[in-house]
Amino acid sequence: MSGARPALEVRGLRAAVAGREVLRGVDLVVGAGEVHAVMGPNGAGKSTLSHVLMGRPGYEVLGGSVLVDGEELGHLATWERARRGLFLAPQVPTEVPGVPLRAVLAEALAARGEAAPPADALVAAAGAVGLAPAFLDRPVNVDLSGGERKRSEVLQLAVVRPRVAVLDEIDSGLDVDGLRAVARRVLAEVRERGLAVLAITHYPRLLSELVPDRVHVLLGGRVVQSGGPELAEELERTGYAGLAAALGVEAEGADEPGTAG
Amino acid sequence: MAARREAGAQLAALAWPAEAEEDWRYSGIDRFDPDRFAPVVSEGDGEDVEPAQALARQWAEALGPAVATVVTLDGRLVVASGSLAEVDGGFDGEGPAAGLQVRSGLRSAVPLRRAAALGPGDPPDAFGVLHRAFSADPVLVGVGNGRQVEGLVLVVHAIRQAPLEGVGRAVFPELRVEVGEGARLGLVEVLASLPPGGPAASTGASRNGSAVPDVAEGERPVPGQRGAARPGTDHEVAVWSGPPGGPLAVLVSGWQVAAGGQLDYGGIQALDRSASAVVFQASGVERDGRLRALTAATGAGWARVRTDAAVLGQGARSELLAGFLAQGRQVLDFRTFQDHQAPFGESELLFKGAVGDRARSVYSGLIRVRRGARGTNAYQTNHNLVLAEGARADSVPNLDIEENDVRCSHASTVGPIDEEQRYYLACRGIEPAVADRLVVRGFFGDLVSRAPIATVGAWLDRTVAARLGQAEREEGR
Numbered sequence: 001m002s003g004a005r006p007a008l009e010v011r012g013l014r015a016a017v018a019g020r021e022v023l024r025g026v027d028l029v030v031g032a033g034e035v036h037a038v039m040g041p042n043g044a045g046k047s048t049l050s051h052v053l054m055g056r057p058g059y060e061v062l063g064g065s066v067l068v069d070g071e072e073l074g075h076l077a078t079w080e081r082a083r084r085g086l087f088l089a090p091q092v093p094t095e096v097p098g099v100p101l102r103a104v105l106a107e108a109l110a111a112r113g114e115a116a117p118p119a120d121a122l123v124a125a126a127g128a129v130g131l132a133p134a135f136l137d138r139p140v141n142v143d144l145s146g147g148e149r150k151r152s153e154v155l156q157l158a159v160v161r162p163r164v165a166v167l168d169e170i171d172s173g174l175d176v177d178g179l180r181a182v183a184r185r186v187l188a189e190v191r192e193r194g195l196a197v198l199a200i201t202h203y204p205r206l207l208s209e210l211v212p213d214r215v216h217v218l219l220g221g222r223v224v225q226s227g228g229p230e231l232a233e234e235l236e237r238t239g240y241a242g243l244a245a246a247l248g249v250e251a252e253g254a255d256e257p258g259t260a261g
Numbered sequence: 262m263a264a265r266r267e268a269g270a271q272l273a274a275l276a277w278p279a280e281a282e283e284d285w286r287y288s289g290i291d292r293f294d295p296d297r298f299a300p301v302v303s304e305g306d307g308e309d310v311e312p313a314q315a316l317a318r319q320w321a322e323a324l325g326p327a328v329a330t331v332v333t334l335d336g337r338l339v340v341a342s343g344s345l346a347e348v349d350g351g352f353d354g355e356g357p358a359a360g361l362q363v364r365s366g367l368r369s370a371v372p373l374r375r376a377a378a379l380g381p382g383d384p385p386d387a388f389g390v391l392h393r394a395f396s397a398d399p400v401l402v403g404v405g406n407g408r409q410v411e412g413l414v415l416v417v418h419a420i421r422q423a424p425l426e427g428v429g430r431a432v433f434p435e436l437r438v439e440v441g442e443g444a445r446l447g448l449v450e451v452l453a454s455l456p457p458g459g460p461a462a463s464t465g466a467s468r469n470g471s472a473v474p475d476v477a478e479g480e481r482p483v484p485g486q487r488g489a490a491r492p493g494t495d496h497e498v499a500v501w502s503g504p505p506g507g508p509l510a511v512l513v514s515g516w517q518v519a520a521g522g523q524l525d526y527g528g529i530q531a532l533d534r535s536a537s538a539v540v541f542q543a544s545g546v547e548r549d550g551r552l553r554a555l556t557a558a559t560g561a562g563w564a565r566v567r568t569d570a571a572v573l574g575q576g577a578r579s580e581l582l583a584g585f586l587a588q589g590r591q592v593l594d595f596r597t598f599q600d601h602q603a604p605f606g607e608s609e610l611l612f613k614g615a616v617g618d619r620a621r622s623v624y625s626g627l628i629r630v631r632r633g634a635r636g637t638n639a640y641q642t643n644h645n646l647v648l649a650e651g652a653r654a655d656s657v658p659n660l661d662i663e664e665n666d667v668r669c670s671h672a673s674t675v676g677p678i679d680e681e682q683r684y685y686l687a688c689r690g691i692e693p694a695v696a697d698r699l700v701v702r703g704f705f706g707d708l709v710s711r712a713p714i715a716t717v718g719a720w721l722d723r724t725v726a727a728r729l730g731q732a733e734r735e736e737g738r
Contacts, residue, residue: 054688057680082690094685098703107699108689139703140685160689 004031006070007196008053008086008164013064015052021062022048024221030164030214032194035187037207039200039232040218041240046200047091049218050168053198054078054088068164083111085163089153089170091200096140101152104140105159117159129155130181146173154182158189164196165189171206183209204232217243224249271390278386287623287655288565288594293537298431298509300395301335310339312459313419319460320417320451324527324716327449328412331400334419334455335508336434338398382567388539392433392511399435399513402448406441406519413714414448419455422535424506429537431509438515440522440550447525447714450514452540454533454560507535507562515543518550520574525553527717531724532560534591540566548574548603553713557721558585558593559728565594572599572606572634579608584708584721586701586728587620587652597626599641601634601667610641613708615701615725617648625657628671632663641671646678646704648697698729 010028014021022045030036040046052059053066055078066073073081082088096104106116117125123133129151141149150170157165167186171179187210189195199210207215207229215231216223219240224247225231235243277295278285313334321327331341382389402414418434440446510532518524524544532538538561546552558564570579579599587593593616599608614622624643645654658671678700686696702725712718 054684056684078684078687079690079692079696082688088688090685090688094679094681096682096685096700096703098706099699103699104686104689104691107686107691107695111690111692111695139706156689 004034004194006030007032007034007068007194008198009065009067009070010053011065011067013049013052013066014062015048016060016062017048017058022221023052025064026218026221026223028198028216028223030196030198032163032196033190034213035190035197035199035210036214036216037199037201037210037212037232038216038218038223039202039204039235042202044218044240045221046202046218047168048221050088050090050166050200053081053166054086055081079111082108082162087157087160087162087165089150089157089165089167091168091172093141093149093153095142097142098139100137101140101156102136105136105156108156108160112160122159125158126155128158128181129185130178131155147175147178148173150174150182151178154185158185161189161193162195164198166198166200168200169202170199170210171201171203179206179209186210204236207232219244219247219249222249267394272387272394275387275390278388283625284386284596286625286657287621289563289592289621290565293563296428297505298429299425300391300431300433301425302395302397309334309419309421309455313339313417313455316419316453316455316460317415317417320449320453320529321415323720324415324449324451324714325413327415328410329402329414331402331414331416332419333398333400333417333434335421335430335432336395336397336418336510338400339419341400382541382569388511389513389541391431392435392513392541395431395433395511396435396513397433399437401437401439402446403439404441404444404446404522407443408441409445410447412447414446416448416450418450418452418510418512420452420508420510420532420536421455421457422508422533423457427506429505429507429509431511434510434512436512436514437517438524438526439517440519440524442519443521444519445523445525447527449527449529449714449717451529451531452510452512452538452560453529453531454508454536456533507533507537510536510538510540512538512540513543514540516545516552516554518544518546518552518577520548520550522547523551523553525713526555527712527714528554528556528558529717529720530556530558530560530564530566532564534560534562534589536561538564538566540564541569542566543569543571544579545571545573546577546579546606549576550574551578551580553580554582555708555712555714555717555721556583557717557724558583559587559721559724561591561593563592563594565596568595568597570597570599570608570610572601572603572608572637575603575605577603577606579606579610580711580713581608581610581612582708582711582713583612583614584705584725585612585614585622586617586725587614587622588617588728589620590618591620592622593620594623595625597624597641599626599628599639601628601630601637601639604634605636606634607638608640609638611708611711612643613645613705614643614654615646615648615704616652616654617729619649619651621653621655623655623657624673625655625659626671627659627661628669629661630664630667630669635664635666637664637667637669639667639669641669643673644704645673645675646701647675648678648701694729698726701729702726 008030013026015023217225280291317332628639630637643656654675656673709718709722
């Protein structure tokens with residue numbers, strides 16, 4: 001593990017959804033300029049983790065803390081966390097009919113006291129993830145393919161410039177070229193300005209492009225194992241059930257494909 | 262006077278509208294007190310003519326250059342494109358050449374081919390009867406066969422706010438539009454208040470260089486009336502409760518489109534909240550004619566708009582759009598009637614509204630397909646956003662189909678802003694009040710982009726943004 005200054009610290013995070021405890025004590029530290037992957041089967045709590053980090057209403061935090069750049073965010077509303085540098089690219093980005101992406105970017109920057117970038121800079125930012133300029137004037141996520149949505153998320157990340165980005169299944173819907181473009185853009189943020197990335201993924205495919213410094217395996221609401229990139233390869237061989245058996249842990253959700261993570 | 266006597270007799274025989282009638286359900290009409298108003302029957306007050314013209318100039322700046330401007334003040338014609346003299350004689354000699362005529366005078370001065378279809382309901386209710394009695398200066402805008410009018414015709418109905426001898430003014434403006442065969446016309450009709458001292462007093466909130474107030478002074482919600490969204494407050498919704506002395510505007514706006522003609526209509530209702538309004542929009546479209554209309558309503562304390570759209574000729578098409586925003590304790594009430602009388606006609610209706618604070622809105626619509634109107638396509642859609650717990654929207658769509666082989670549908674929704682959308686925007690750092698403003702503007706976005714007259718759509722967008730932005734500031738960010 002590198003000795004980078006911690007950008008995101010998650011300590012003993014426990015949370016319940018609809019009365020059921022889904023996160024049972026998650027510990028993670030992502031340094032500035034690092035990419036960490038969180039892997040796990042359906043139902044392991046991956047998406048729940050992303051929403052609890054963002055403070056989504058309806059998720060009950062039972063204990064633990066979330067810090068960005070050393071500041072505790074646990075008591076803050078979602079929009080306040082975002083302004084303090086936390087960014088979520090959700091698994092299924094929400095359609096906002098009638099609201100152009102350009103307007104969302106302008107408001108997101110205004111919320112941070114920043115002016116909207118010049119039009120040509122936005123066009124260039126869109127081009128960097130393979131999106132045409134007209135895309136900026138289309139309503140956010142409306143009638144987009146899965147891949148377009150993911151490109152849009154990374155475009156927003158590049159414009160908003162957060163400290164910490166939580167990317168939930170950022171690879172879904174993308175073809176190989178799309179995945180490469182998106183990963184390249186994220187890695188540029190990581191290298192150039194020390195963005196910390198927590199990449200949640202189901203499949204190791206993403207990690208061949210977005211090579212992680214650390215891999216964490218989430219099973220039954222806990223991080224059961226952490227390691228280097230080789231852990232992802234190992235998982236590909238053994239599967240989550242194999243890992244759970246080897247570790248002697250209860251792999252809740254490991255055999256429940258299709259349940260929300 | 263004969264018309265007035267006849268109306269008096271009719272009125273005596275007519276019951277005042279009541280909410281028990283389907284047509285007036287949810288409208289709040291039971292609290293309406295006609296004794297708080299008296300008709301304005303004298304000639305227009307000379308000293309307000311200039312302020313009324315100034316108001317019209319401001320609207321012209323906001324809506325784009327007009328080839329003709331007509332201004333009424335409390336229902337009396339004050340000016341048309343410079344002077345009244347030009348009206349009767351045509352337009353600087355250009356009128357007949359351009360095929361455009363604007364006249365004023367009694368209804369009988371220009372025969373309307375299907376006048377009955379363009380009246381305030383058949384039979385008229387009490388407001389319609391009153392209008393027949395007291396409409397003094399109907400404005401007639403006619404375009405000759407085959408003429409295409411380049412640019413807009415702007416009609417501004419200025420309504421004074423001050424009480425007359427202690428009671429509210431009841432005024433009865435009227436517009437009749439006649440588009441000839443194969444002719445084309447774009448027209449904007451504005452119903453707006455003339456504040457005491459003239460329009461300059463209320464230009465403070467204008468945006469984008471527009472001199473027309475996006476938000477009139479009187480529209481500001483009174484602090485203390487807000488906050489119904491907080492838990493624990495009662496859920497009583499607003500009913501008609503205009504302040505004593507405010508005016509009542511009863512407007513009849515009739516549009517006739519002859520075969521192959523096209524009318525692009527934009528209507529703006531931007532009255533002060535001290536005002537009440539009853540509006541009759543009635544249209545008839547003949548064979549292969551086309552009507553495209555967008556009505557934007559954000560004003561008045563209590564306003565009812567009845568829209569009767571008749572498809573009179575084979576292949577005629579009507580597109581009826583409306584966007585409305587009610588805040589504070591506003592009550593905005595819409596009744597629509599799509600009447601298919603001829604085969605292969607099409608009517609598409611989309612009304613969208615947002616209600617905040619303790620405001621309420623009502624939409625009720627009926628598609629009627631008469632026997633013989635086979636091959637009809639008729640759609641009726643009403644979507645409502647409810648922005649606060651204390652606000653309420655009612656939506657009642659209806660179909661009445663007497664013919665086979667037709668395609669008709671209706672859809673309606675009433676609901677709050679989607680929490681998923683709020684959360685997504687919050688993940689970008691956008692706080693709830695700003696997110697709501699984005700979402701509401703987006704909600705009206707299809708009306709704005711489909712507006713037959715783009716500047717009217719832009720006005721709706723700007724006004725919604727300004728009004729929601731203002732509510733946001735009042736909440737104290």
